[in-house]
Amino acid sequence: MKNLRVFGRIHNARRNYSPLPVDPLLRFKTISQTQKAPRVLITGSLGQLGRGLNSVYKYMYGSECVVMSDIVRLPANATDVSDYNYLDILNQGSIEEIVVNKNIDTIVHFSALLSAVGETNVPLALQVNCRGVENILQVAAKHKLKVFIPSTIGAFGPTTPRENTPDLTVQCPTTIYGVSKVYAERLGEYFNHRFGVDFRSMRFPGIISATKPGGGTTDYAIQIFYDALQKGKHTCYLRPDTRLPMMYDTDCMASVIQLLAADSQSLKRRTYNVTGFSFTPEEIADAIRRVMPGFEIDYDICPTRQSIADSWPMSLDDSEARKDWGWNPEYGLDETVQVMFALLRREEDKPTKIVSTA
Ligand SMILES: NC(=O)C1=CN([C@@H]2O[C@H](COP(=O)(O)OP(=O)(O)OC[C@H]3O[C@@H](n4cnc5c(N)ncnc54)[C@H](O)[C@@H]3O)[C@@H](O)[C@H]2O)C=CC1
Numbered sequence: 001m002k003n004l005r006v007f008g009r010i011h012n013a014r015r016n017y018s019p020l021p022v023d024p025l026l027r028f029k030t031i032s033q034t035q036k037a038p039r040v041l042i043t044g045s046l047g048q049l050g051r052g053l054n055s056v057y058k059y060m061y062g063s064e065c066v067v068m069s070d071i072v073r074l075p076a077n078a079t080d081v082s083d084y085n086y087l088d089i090l091n092q093g094s095i096e097e098i099v100v101n102k103n104i105d106t107i108v109h110f111s112a113l114l115s116a117v118g119e120t121n122v123p124l125a126l127q128v129n130c131r132g133v134e135n136i137l138q139v140a141a142k143h144k145l146k147v148f149i150p151s152t153i154g155a156f157g158p159t160t161p162r163e164n165t166p167d168l169t170v171q172c173p174t175t176i177y178g179v180s181k182v183y184a185e186r187l188g189e190y191f192n193h194r195f196g197v198d199f200r201s202m203r204f205p206g207i208i209s210a211t212k213p214g215g216g217t218t219d220y221a222i223q224i225f226y227d228a229l230q231k232g233k234h235t236c237y238l239r240p241d242t243r244l245p246m247m248y249d250t251d252c253m254a255s256v257i258q259l260l261a262a263d264s265q266s267l268k269r270r271t272y273n274v275t276g277f278s279f280t281p282e283e284i285a286d287a288i289r290r291v292m293p294g295f296e297i298d299y300d301i302c303p304t305r306q307s308i309a310d311s312w313p314m315s316l317d318d319s320e321a322r323k324d325w326g327w328n329p330e331y332g333l334d335e336t337v338q339v340m341f342a343l344l345r346r347e348e349d350k351p352t353k354i355v356s357t358a
């Protein structure tokens, strides 16, 4: 019921503000009707994306299908949590223990250090983002598991064409995050080719959700909503004209569910670009002003995050994902603004929810 409430909130929020043509739950329902329930282990499940995916899986198949794991303690009054386990992904034996004891057939590997935090602790980023992926893939090979490991726009770099960036292009990132994600993409492909591991991946843009983000370059696009509601004003660490690709949470969750459910035969590659829409800080501020006319934005540029953003694509070409497995995002910028305000306004009246702790 808790999961239904989460998505009920999204659905109702949208109905109150800007009705969309499609029931946001429909794509999850349709997939769950045609697929056998998986047994999914989510690593890093208390982070920004893990929490949402946990709720979607439970909504689709019931709470028995998901095992949550992370290295931090649950907040005291966390909601939407069941079968939560301590799991350090640097310990391969512990991953294997959970996989065997809980009869896991699919791992969604979300543990990672994101772009901005990665630059502050390169040795830890190497450990978590590279050793962690190696451990997951080795366990997957041994126990014949399906594995999803997300990649990112950060896996591209300043020499990549920045507009409508295709799946196959130059990948020379200049952050440890990006380098480790290229490694994850290549290692996953290698394990697929060499050991038959059913590895699947997508390069996500910045994900916008009503959950505190974990330390990335695109985090401003979430913080701006909290600031708008609390202060009517946001100070942005990126220049007003910095264009980056983004996607709303429900579309992101749908992409994971859809790619994992896709028939192997339909996949022409193991790593696909997916995206929602692109905007600059100036443009999202304008979109916020359309529903909150007094909203103000000013700028205090963070050189590290600005230079990371300047090295990333401004828009992604996700036509291969659309063609091969039917990817079709539903949220644009205005719908995202509407649903974010609706969700955050409701959250203000609720007890503490789990927030990202990375
Ligand atoms: N949020 C976004 O905008 C995007 C996220 N991604 C990818 O999606 C995945 C999930 O991202 P988020 O949820 O945003 O990240 P997050 O930073 O919110 O969560 C990461 C989680 O990993 C956990 N973790 C750190 N070290 C660990 C360890 N040694 N063992 C186990 N868990 C550990 C942290 O406690 C945290 O809960 C990451 O791989 C990220 O690169 C890709 C593109 C965009």
Ligand SMILES: CC(=O)[C@H](N)C(=O)O
Residues within 6 Å of the ligand: 114, 115, 116, 152, 153, 154, 177, 204, 205, 206, 207, 215, 216, 217, 218, 219
């Ligand atoms: C786009 C990402 O991978 C992430 N949100 C980050 O900014 O590091």
